[in-house]
Amino acid sequence: MSGNELLIAQGITKRFGGVQALSEVSFTIREREIYGLIGPNGAGKTSLFNVLTGIYPADAGQFTFDGRVLIGLKPNEVAARGIARTFQNIRLFGNLSALENVMVGRHVRTHATVFGAIFRTAGTRAEERAIEKRGYELLEYVGVARRANDLAKHLAYGDQRRLEIARALATDPRLLALDEPAAGMNATETAALRALLERIRQDGTTILLIEHDMKLVMSICDRVLVLDYGKKIAEGIASTVQKDEKVVAAYLGGDIELDLKRA
């Protein structure tokens, strides 16, 4: 299932005041992988996302994405390069409808200008129709199509998470970076999410996933990176990593054996 190297991280380091959030983190994600990023709270997972997507610059190290280095890019430029993300605390456009949220995602791949908007040129109208069509398609794809015209802030929690994924997919990303997409979901919703992520991967998008739900991680991730206090303590195939002593110690602080293979 693995292919070329899509994202290469080399020595990513980031400090916030007195806190070393990330320390020489290096890893590689291959195309069409589902790559997990796990670690105890405060390990630096979201910080890594933020550095990757241009919200903060790294103090040292660099990301190479699809052969090109990501240096000094602003978040919107990172999105244009093909990395889309969701947020730990869900950042939807609350007063826009679900459909409009996804349509906003199309912004970076479309071109209509003010001129086109005001004069409703043929090209602009065609583009608008295409944007709306794609919007409905993506809502269908993630399973919230019946709520297309509802305000995003009125959606149920699980629907909001899926809407955020749809919006990110609208940017036609090569890499989809999801920050705890299963947070707050019950077993049924998580199973549906797993199916969705698998479908996304099969349709050609690579996924980078921060998650705390170990069942989900172990069942869907090809490989996993484990961070603790900003440092990488393990990387590799999920089943191998889960047995790594350092990983167990990081999570539990002791030498209790974990039985993570419950059905």
Place this chain on the structure above:
Amino acid sequence: MDIFLQQLVNGLTLGSVYAIVALGYTMVYGIIQLINFAHGEVVMIGAMVSLSVINALVGAHVGWPPLAIVVCGGIIAVPVCMGVGYALERVAYRPLRRAPRLAPLITAIGLSIVLQHVALIIWTRNPLAFPQIIDVVSYHVTSNPDGARITNVQVAIIGISIAMMGGLVALIYRTKLGIAMRATSQSQEIAGLMGIDINRVIALTFAIGAGLAAVAGVMVGTYYGIATYQMGFILGLKAFSAAVLGGIGNIGGAMLGGLLLGIIEALGAGYVGDLTNLCQLSNWSTAIAERCASDPNLTLFGSNYQDVFAFFVLIGVLVFRPSGLLGERVSDRA
């Protein structure tokens, strides 16, 4: 050199007033991240109320010493302003504590307008004047008999301001209320969980700021001898610029910013005026020569641009050093 010293003296006096008003802005911003647009109007109310009282006392020929009369004006103005400040918080800001940032800002603007016009109704357009009851005495600052001077009123203003600033610092760093205020400005939620009555703390912050504003109002009324319903706005804006200059939310910053802004304004109006005195160009333009015959102080960027200095300072600080000189002290409301 003496002109410089004189401007410095004037600037310090003006700056002391700005500092006191800036403290009100900075305390409120520090605790709820809101620019209290209506704060300038509270100063205006302080000035108007105190001048009304002072004029009433003088008109009734009570024969008290001038200091007592002024203090009496202040004693009445302070509770009135504190009441206004408390009412503002209760009625307009507390309900909007969870609303998006734009909402309380808009409300504050609206309140500013309402307060101005209520004052207009009460006191009419006619300015209130400070009666001639104080014997202004000036003291030499240097040994030069023609040099810079400082008046007793100026000394009083600077002295009272320092006293108030000291009092506020003592309040914030030495009392239980002060700790509560600092905790609430760090994190409302946690402070609440620790048993602090946030509503009370915030209301008191507004009230204390308003009390300071009242004193500032009395000082302005006494120093400039005049007060109108419109004086609050520009003064408020400048004081806010001072607070930002020093670092919003930062008590020391507000004081420093206030003093600096006062000095910048005094020096600026004086020197830029000299630099751009158009009469130097009289040889080149008959129009200018004509005007200069009657007005030798014709300046391009003179005192009529004085207010603009504060705006430029504000814009400059926000664009180039938004955290101010001494750094911001606000909780992270991201």
Place this chain on the structure above:
Amino acid sequence: MHALIDVKHPAVAKIGVVLIAVALAVLPFALVGIGTAWVRITNLAILYVLLSLGLNIVVGFAGLLDLGYIAFYAVGAYTYALLASPHFGLHWPFWVILPIGALVACFFGVLLGTPTLKLRGDYLAIVTLGFGEIVRIFLNNLSLPVNITNGAQGIAGIDPFRFGTFSFATTQTVAGVTFSGPVKYYYLLLIVVLVVIVINLRLQDSRIGRAWEAIREDEIAARAMGINTRNMKLLAFAMGASFGGVAGGMFSAIQGFISPESFVLVESVNILAMVVLGGMGNIWGVILGALLLSFVPEVLRYTVGPVQQSLFGRTLIDPEVIRMLLFGITLVAMMLFRPAGILPSALRKRELESGRTT
């Protein structure tokens, strides 16, 4: 995804539109019957509608609080006045000057926006307020060493709009119907406002409009989705400024005289009140807000005055003061009780109609 007008019954809508069109067409003549001043008041109200729609782009669509919007109005007005009055002896035609005015205002918008749009909401508000004041102070003082703006005295004798021999300032009778100057301007303003409304509706329902609303809702998320927020914000500023500039030019011509006094801070706040009353981002609401806050104070002026006289024997409260109190109270009351504006948003209605509420 906002339709031109959200309706359930297109036939009713069409009849409604025709009725409104007819009413608007005959309005000036009805007003002349009450008093010619009312046509001027109406024209001023339409100018405020223009300004509110312009500010709505900045505050309503993009969520940027601009408290110095009146500066763009001033720039447009002075551009026209300087190019079509005895002041410099220039008398350019209006269809040349108005676009220039829009461009100059647009330029100022970009000038102001470039260093300041990265500031957070409340700081941006204060800075824009400062900018508005700076413009006014400069207009007030630029009479030396070169007399550019004639300072506090303002510029008088501004040319009305002219088409060859047809002038908007003269009274003409056509087919037995008398068109006075203000009435002619009324129809012109009506056309301009209709064009501006269409532009606004199209902008709102476009890729650009969605980007603005995304920025308003959550700038960080908008950026993460690939929107160049800095450029979009600048664009909103520039567009809003352009509308202000055009309105300013028309104001100059219609009034024939301008001075810095017309462009004080309080006017910026008034326009903001109109946008807030209508519901920020809601085009029809904003129009209604502008009309209400333009006409109600005028109506009060003509009624409250005599009432006060009869009740108290004198005018306790000046109509101007009542007007300003009304604006201030509107701002406070709307934010406290109905921040979404007096008209429910079309989107919310659609949501309710699809059967879902929460």
